[in-house]
Amino acid sequence: MTQGRERTFLGATISRRSMLGSTAIFGGLALAGCTPSSEREVPEEQSILAPDREPTPPGDLGPDAYAFFTEEEVRSLEAMVARIIPGDDDDPGALQAGVPVYIDRKLDMFEAFAEPTYRHGPFAQGYEDGEEPPADPESVPVPEDQLYRYGYQAELGPQELYRLGLAGVDRLAQTRSGSMFADLDAGQQDELLMVLDGVQQRSEGGGSGSGADPEADAGEDTGSSGPSESEMDQAEDLFGEADPGSFFNTVRIDTIEGMFSDPAYGGNRNLAGWTLIGWPGAQRSYSPHEMMHGTDKQPTSMEGLTPMNPDRAGGGREALEQPREGVHSH
Amino acid sequence: MRTHDPVDIVTIGGGMTASILAARILPSTSHRMVSIEQGPAQWTYPDFAHNHDSLRFNNRYALMQDLNRSTWTWRPNANAPSLPYRQYGSFHPGQGLGGAMVHWTALTWRFLPDDFHVRSVNEERYGRDRIPAEMTIQDWPIGYEDLEPYYDALEYDMGVSGKAGNLDGRILPGGNPFEGPRKRPYPNPPLERTAFGELYMDACQDLGLHPFPTPAGILSRGWTDPYGNVRSACLYCGFCTRYGCEVGAKTSPLTTWLPPALATGRYEVRTDSRVLGIETADDGRATGVRYVDSRGREHFQPAEIVVCSAFTLENVRNLLLARSDAHPEGIGNDRGMVGRNYTYQINQAPARGLWRNRRFNLFTGNGCTNAQIHDFNSDNFDHSDLDFIGGARIQSEGGQREPVSSIDGLLDGFADREWGADWKAMLGQSWDSVGELSYEGWSPAYEGNFLDLDPTYKDEWGLPMLRITFDFRDNERNMHRFLADRSEEIVRAMGADEVVVERELGDYRIDQYQSTHPTGGAIMGTDPGNSVTNSYGQVWDTPNVFVTGAALYPQNPGANPTGTVGALAFRTAEAIRDRYLNDPGELLV
Ligand SMILES: Cc1cc2nc3c(=O)[nH]c(=O)nc-3n(C[C@H](O)[C@H](O)[C@H](O)COP(=O)(O)OP(=O)(O)OC[C@H]3O[C@@H](n4cnc5c(N)ncnc54)[C@H](O)[C@@H]3O)c2cc1C
Numbered sequence: 016m017t018q019g020r021e022r023t024f025l026g027a028t029i030s031r032r033s034m035l036g037s038t039a040i041f042g043g044l045a046l047a048g049c050t051p052s053s054e055r056e057v058p059e060e061q062s063i064l065a066p067d068r069e070p071t072p073p074g075d076l077g078p079d080a081y082a083f084f085t086e087e088e089v090r091s092l093e094a095m096v097a098r099i100i101p102g103d104d105d106d107p108g109a110l111q112a113g114v115p116v117y118i119d120r121k122l123d124m125f126e127a128f129a130e131p132t133y134r135h136g137p138f139a140q141g142y143e144d145g146e147e148p149p150a151d152p153e154s155v156p157v158p159e160d161q162l163y164r165y166g167y168q169a170e171l172g173p174q175e176l177y178r179l180g181l182a183g184v185d186r187l188a189q190t191r192s193g194s195m196f197a198d199l200d201a202g203q204q205d206e207l208l209m210v211l212d213g214v215q216q217r218s219e220g221g222g223s224g225s226g227a228d229p230e231a232d233a234g235e236d237t238g239s240s241g242p243s244e245s246e247m248d249q250a251e252d253l254f255g256e257a258d259p260g261s262f263f264n265t266v267r268i269d270t271i272e273g274m275f276s277d278p279a280y281g282g283n284r285n286l287a288g289w290t291l292i293g294w295p296g297a298q299r300s301y302s303p304h305e306m307m308h309g310t311d312k313q314p315t316s317m318e319g320l321t322p323m324n325p326d327r328a329g330g331g332r333e334a335l336e337q338p339r340e341g342v343h344s345h
Numbered sequence: 346m347r348t349h350d351p352v353d354i355v356t357i358g359g360g361m362t363a364s365i366l367a368a369r370i371l372p373s374t375s376h377r378m379v380s381i382e383q384g385p386a387q388w389t390y391p392d393f394a395h396n397h398d399s400l401r402f403n404n405r406y407a408l409m410q411d412l413n414r415s416t417w418t419w420r421p422n423a424n425a426p427s428l429p430y431r432q433y434g435s436f437h438p439g440q441g442l443g444g445a446m447v448h449w450t451a452l453t454w455r456f457l458p459d460d461f462h463v464r465s466v467n468e469e470r471y472g473r474d475r476i477p478a479e480m481t482i483q484d485w486p487i488g489y490e491d492l493e494p495y496y497d498a499l500e501y502d503m504g505v506s507g508k509a510g511n512l513d514g515r516i517l518p519g520g521n522p523f524e525g526p527r528k529r530p531y532p533n534p535p536l537e538r539t540a541f542g543e544l545y546m547d548a549c550q551d552l553g554l555h556p557f558p559t560p561a562g563i564l565s566r567g568w569t570d571p572y573g574n575v576r577s578a579c580l581y582c583g584f585c586t587r588y589g590c591e592v593g594a595k596t597s598p599l600t601t602w603l604p605p606a607l608a609t610g611r612y613e614v615r616t617d618s619r620v621l622g623i624e625t626a627d628d629g630r631a632t633g634v635r636y637v638d639s640r641g642r643e644h645f646q647p648a649e650i651v652v653c654s655a656f657t658l659e660n661v662r663n664l665l666l667a668r669s670d671a672h673p674e675g676i677g678n679d680r681g682m683v684g685r686n687y688t689y690q691i692n693q694a695p696a697r698g699l700w701r702n703r704r705f706n707l708f709t710g711n712g713c714t715n716a717q718i719h720d721f722n723s724d725n726f727d728h729s730d731l732d733f734i735g736g737a738r739i740q741s742e743g744g745q746r747e748p749v750s751s752i753d754g755l756l757d758g759f760a761d762r763e764w765g766a767d768w769k770a771m772l773g774q775s776w777d778s779v780g781e782l783s784y785e786g787w788s789p790a791y792e793g794n795f796l797d798l799d800p801t802y803k804d805e806w807g808l809p810m811l812r813i814t815f816d817f818r819d820n821e822r823n824m825h826r827f828l829a830d831r832s833e834e835i836v837r838a839m840g841a842d843e844v845v846v847e848r849e850l851g852d853y854r855i856d857q858y859q860s861t862h863p864t865g866g867a868i869m870g871t872d873p874g875n876s877v878t879n880s881y882g883q884v885w886d887t888p889n890v891f892v893t894g895a896a897l898y899p900q901n902p903g904a905n906p907t908g909t910v911g912a913l914a915f916r917t918a919e920a921i922r923d924r925y926l927n928d929p930g931e932l933l934v
């Protein structure tokens with residue numbers, strides 16, 4: 016990642032040393048596992064925790080403040096993630112777990128992508144079977160039904176995708192039912208999201224709806240027929256530059272990330288996601304007995320990860336420290 | 346441009362094979378070696394001490410190359426347009442001191458004896474017409490016997506954990522009966538068993554197959570290696586592939602070869618520096634490498650030997666980029682051989698099961714805490730009546746399941762769709778109750794699958810990217826159907842309540858992770874007419890350039906590549922140390 020913005024964290028440059036010293040604090044959280052006994056100076060360039068290497072978890076703006084989304088966008092986004100992983104106070108879902116905040120922090124922190132992404136043109140331009148390939152010298156013509164094989168190829172960054180996509184969801188809701196997405200009832204919301212999901216499946220040449228593709232002797236079709244071609248075409252028209260299928264899939268994947276990543280990233284509040292599935296989270300080790308028969312370990316965030324033995328005096332650090340002589344950053 | 350003092354050897358990349366060369370060549374000689382590594386320095390402690398962050402390492406690829414600066418392009422065939430690989434999918438080349446092995450999964454294989462003679466074996470047993478005209482597979486210039494001593498040395502350096510199946514011709518129960526004869530057993534016993542692996546082993550046994558624990562480059566007990574590195578056993582922490590190991594139980598250059606190499610004082614790794622080109626003299630000999638450091642300053646490092654050890658794809662690219670009057674099409678390419686026989690690994694999970702009310706603790710352990718069968722690999726089974734040749738190893742799912750990287754797709758086929766209340770409820774019940782069988786299949790070479798330079802896309806330094814032209818063919822599709830049937834039989838024998846089977850391979854798509862095992866493109870062979878290098882990785886038309894790694898494979902067998910990558914690097918190191926440097930410039934025979 017080379018975007019200058021990612022080197023700063025909520026506006027303030029993080030000093031690498033501050034992350035590696037004895038009480039590494041960032042965003043109000045002590046970095047998991049750094050204990051006061053690790054006094055030894057770490058050469059700056061040696062650290063994979065350096066902010067220019069990859070993202071560090073964002074800090075806290077206050078649990079319910081949004082940095083990237085507008086109020087209207089928040090309303091639609093909250094409604095969307097609440098259908099992707101529904102829940103209530105007793106059985107928390109995406110909303111209760113703070114997923115919209117996770118997504119907000121991610122978009123705010125990364126102008127482009129949180130993962131390494133090649134962002135230069137020329138970009139692909141799809142064309143339908145039987146059509147003349149477009150002659151635009153600035154783009155690469157690719158048959159529409161082959162595009163999915165090339166993976167992510169859109170010119171839009173995630174920030175624009177969310178802006179356009181959330182507006183598209185409301186436009187589609189208006190056109191279908193005459194109100195904003197957040198004001199539809201749950202059944203209507205699901206139907207609309209199934210249209211978007213259907214567009215995604217259609218672009219991959221599959222049936223409509225995620226899941227239920229391969230041959231299974233389970234999950235008999237519940238009889239609910241998928242969205243029609245014309246509904247999907249309508250969504251594509253109303254979304255304009257953003258693809259409704261990849262927008263839905265992006266929100267779905269980001270919802271999974273926000274629900275199940277470490278709470279330091281803003282979601283998974285009270286470890287709701289890990290409690291749901293029974294994942295013990297950040298652990299140092301499992302015994303052979305635990306591997307075979309299960310564990311009593313309770314979900315633990317990075318913050319609660321026990322310090323590593325070598326951090327303690329006499330913890331055997333020497334065996335893990337390798338000679339540095341001869342390795343130089345240039 | 347700053348010109349450095351000449352050294353004996355310069356390597357492009359400071360990864361696995363570079364560190365093996367340094368550790369095997371330098372200690373007993375007075376030679377000097379420099380590696381230029383594009384990524385940062387990184388060490389077990391403290392860099393990996395606090396890294397159990399799956400979002401960052403798994404989903405955001407903290408240890409992988411920065412695609413925004415340079416990537417690779419792909420197209421399915423020579424008539425289709427190529428587009429850049431914009432985000433990680435199919436494969437994940439690593440960067441940083443120690444290379445991809447720092448965050449590998451650590452399955453450590455020897456290839457099977459037949460794998461080295463795949464064309465002759467199939468022609469002899471099934472007739473010439475069983476090999477399609479387009480399939481350009483060829484025998485390796487060396488056999489299993491030639492590599493055995495190097496496999497052996499590598500396994501003891503790494504402290505591989507496993508169960509021998511063939512000790513000097515004696516078949517031992519519990520190991521892989523199809524492996525080639527080995528001189529010594531594995532240095533360490535297998536890793537701990539897991540509930541899912543146990544179920545798989547039992548089912549395979551019931552079906553008359555030959556299951557055995559995965560040979561792992563991960564320590565099952567404390568180990569002091571031949572260099573004196575003291576290493577501790579695996580903690581089965583569950584954060585393994587794509588992470589550096591915080592206790593050094595997973596073997597990598599950091600735990601094993603860098604310490605003795607650096608201790609000589611004659612090895613230097615320059616990190617955060619990227620090689621832009623191999624320079625050549627008028628007579629075509631390589632003179633050294635040109636690189637940029639992190640501040641964009643250019644350097645030249647002259648050397649007697651230039652080693653391409655930058656992983657398969659960049660090795661091929663660096664050869665093609667080195668165009669000069671002496672090498673108009675690049676180094677090694679005077680007969681158009683560079684880029685040919687590009688192969689991959691057919692890696693799929695065709696059968697998955699759901700066991701109601703059962704939890705497997707799949708989040709513990711690592712990618713090697715599982716079991717394998719080789720009954721359907723290579724020519725271990727009769728292909729007379731089958732519509733394909735070759736095969737795959739089939740394995741049960743290992744451990745290290747984490748939510749952010751496992752949930753999307755986990756219930757595909759079990760749930761109607763992967764969002765909503767029903768899916769959430771099922772996820773809560775079954776996240777740890779579904780498991781898969783996957784196979785790692787061979788990838789035959791074809792005329793139409795190859796590597797060359799992309800005419801359109803350039804990297805941050807203005808150099809053409811490498812273009813991958815690759816797709817599956819009928820042999821792979823037919824093999825997949827066969828393996829899907831076998832996998833289904835096993836999953837059913839494991840007593841799954843529900844089973845999902847992917848019967849069809851589908852087309853190759855670059856957005857889905859399959860394996861970081863791109864192979865071939867600078868293949869070894871018996872003469873310059875059929876290959877780029879000899880069996881030492883020495884380039885036929887430029888004898889002071891060597892290639893290491895899986896680019897040398899004429900085609901990729903049905904097992905992970907790194908055991909053989911390591912054994913070949915040991916053999917090359919020995920040849921450079923004991924023979925080449927006494928008589929530089931000559932081809933090794
Ligand atoms: C996630 C993952 C899991 C894997 N699991 C297994 C497994 O279980 N079993 C198995 O057998 N194999 C596995 N592998 C493959 C294994 O890691 C590789 O085969 C092995 O690391 C190859 O060694 P190498 O020396 O060829 O390349 P590497 O070790 O990758 O080293 C190449 C180095 O060159 C550097 N480089 C590239 N270009 C330049 C340049 N222009 N200038 C400077 N430096 C450059 C890179 O940054 C890198 O550090 C896995 C790989 C990955 C990514």
Ligand code: SF4
Nearest residue numbers: 579580582585590711
């Ligand atoms: S599973 Fe074992 S080898 Fe892998 S990172 Fe954890 S302790 Fe290291």
